Amino acid sequence: MKKKVLIIGSGGREHALAWKLSQSSQIGKLFVAPGNGGTRHIAENIGIDAINIDELVLFTKSNEIDLTVVGPDDPLARGIVDAFQAQGLRIFGPTRTAAEIEWSKAFAKNLMSEAGIPTAAFEIFNEYDKALAHVRTRGAPIVVKASGLALGKGVYVCNTLAQAETALAEIMLDHVHKDAGKEVVIEEFLDGQEISIHAFCDGKTHVLLPPAQDHKPIHDNDTGKNTGGMGTIAPVSWVSAHALQDIDEHIVRPTLHALAQRERQFSGLLYPGLKMTTSGPKVVEFNARFGDPETQSYMRLLKTDLLDILEACVDGTLAKLTIEWHSGFAACIVIASGGYPDKYKKGLSLRGITDAEHVPGVVVFHAGTTFDGELKTSGGRVLGVTAIGNTLHDALDRAYEAVELIEFEGKQYRKDIGAKAL
Numbered sequence: 119m120k121k122k123v124l125i126i127g128s129g130g131r132e133h134a135l136a137w138k139l140s141q142s143s144q145i146g147k148l149f150v151a152p153g154n155g156g157t158r159h160i161a162e163n164i165g166i167d168a169i170n171i172d173e174l175v176l177f178t179k180s181n182e183i184d185l186t187v188v189g190p191d192d193p194l195a196r197g198i199v200d201a202f203q204a205q206g207l208r209i210f211g212p213t214r215t216a217a218e219i220e221w222s223k224a225f226a227k228n229l230m231s232e233a234g235i236p237t238a239a240f241e242i243f244n245e246y247d248k249a250l251a252h253v254r255t256r257g258a259p260i261v262v263k264a265s266g267l268a269l270g271k272g273v274y275v276c277n278t279l280a281q282a283e284t285a286l287a288e289i290m291l292d293h294v295h296k297d298a299g300k301e302v303v304i305e306e307f308l309d310g311q312e313i314s315i316h317a318f319c320d321g322k323t324h325v326l327l328p329p330a331q332d333h334k335p336i337h338d339n340d341t342g343k344n345t346g347g348m349g350t351i352a353p354v355s356w357v358s359a360h361a362l363q364d365i366d367e368h369i370v371r372p373t374l375h376a377l378a379q380r381e382r383q384f385s386g387l388l389y390p391g392l393k394m395t396t397s398g399p400k401v402v403e404f405n406a407r408f409g410d411p412e413t414q415s416y417m418r419l420l421k422t423d424l425l426d427i428l429e430a431c432v433d434g435t436l437a438k439l440t441i442e443w444h445s446g447f448a449a450c451i452v453i454a455s456g457g458y459p460d461k462y463k464k465g466l467s468l469r470g471i472t473d474a475e476h477v478p479g480v481v482v483f484h485a486g487t488t489f490d491g492e493l494k495t496s497g498g499r500v501l502g503v504t505a506i507g508n509t510l511h512d513a514l515d516r517a518y519e520a521v522e523l524i525e526f527e528g529k530q531y532r533k534d535i536g537a538k539a540l
């Protein structure tokens with residue numbers, strides 16, 4: 119019997135997951151809720167929002183969906199996995215309490231400090247006066263974080279004391295991140311290159327994906343405001359097999375163990391963001407789902423049927439599965455709307471995607487696009503242009519050749535994705 123799978127979310131990550139699943143001979147029908155202008159070609163887009171858990175449960179039951187896959191963080195924090203499991207429905211992702219490692223930075227920091235997992239030194243505050251006194255004692259550089267989910271905008275890397283004071287006022291006095299800023303984590307600034315580690319987890323065992331690297335700031339040379347991510351490469355060749363093993367032993371394994379000890383067995387995808395400092399890898403944060411845009415690069419390299427992996431995570435049979443990857447490299451260049459991550463226009467016409475996909479090795483994943491008789495922009499990050507190649511250089515050349523064939527008013531992208539790894 120062919121299977122029906124529902125993917126929840128509307129970004130480039132979800133298009134990439136749908137693209138990979140659509141190649142599985144086991145799939146009968148794919149649905150994406152709500153999906154985007156790209157997912158409509160390979161799946162049926164369902165007009166239900168990713169956080170509308172009651173509607174998603176009803177849809178899953180009435181359409182006899184075999185497996186649901188959660189893309190974004192928000193539904194996990196709202197307990198979508200618990201709601202599905204309570205109805206006997208199969209779903210890929212962690213429960214609400216396991217996902218707390220992402221939706222509360224304060225929880226994650228306390229867990230790491232109890233379990234001896236390397237991370238930036240920190241203090242947690244819920245009173246403005248005490249937080250202010252602390253940053254004044256510490257001085258800059260310093261990092262101020264709203265503890266909760268803040269659409270990727272709750273972290274302030276402050277080079278001056280004045281910036282840190284402004285950050286605290288925004289979070290704790292002006293409440294710009296609402297309840298996500300009720301608690302604030304103030305931490306030591308970590309220097310070093312950033313990498314993304316991903317692990318498939320089934321509640322008992324886990325398997326690491328190759329290391330990836332995202333590029334968070336909007337402009338070249340890591341300048342300007344932080345974004346959701348402007349481009350990725352995978353694998354990162356300077357991260358040796360030995361270094362990866364070390365990360366597994368000192369970070370991933372003890373984290374999963376600490377969660378299990380607290381009755382929060384983690385199933386789904388655990389994604390620690392790390393800084394590779396001169397005193398070793400340190401955790402910047404944990405995510406409880408696939409990275410976006412890491413997933414866009416990963417899906418281009420994955421050889422094994424993704425459905426087999428996701429089902430093994432849900433069923434607790436990961437130990438029996440061998441996960442295989444293509445050799446070579448993948449790159450993803452994000453094309454964003456002009457003005458992003460601040461205000462930007464929507465509803466702009468897009469041209470050139472078909473031409474871009476004629477470049478050898480290139481696949482274009484959609485993120486902020488919509489179709490209303492014509493393909494239009496609808497978000498800040500619009501497309502993820504991916505390419506594979508035998509070398510990182512080849513992958514990047516192909517991806518950039520394709521990027522230049524795509525046009526819409528005000529398009530912006532970083533010209534230096536992967537440059538640090540070449």
Ligand SMILES: Nc1ncnc2c1ncn2[C@@H]1O[C@H](COP(=O)(O)OP(=O)(O)O)[C@@H](O)[C@H]1O
Pocket residue numbers: 238261263269270271272273275305306307308309312334344391402403
């Ligand atoms: N302690 C730190 N030192 C240096 N940079 C940091 C530190 N914490 C976070 N950052 C930077 O800020 C970005 C966002 O922080 P993160 O904790 O990952 O928050 P989120 O992804 O939830 O917005 C990181 O990708 C990293 O570049």
Ligand SMILES: [Mg+2]
Pocket residue numbers: 391403
């Ligand atoms: Mg992050």
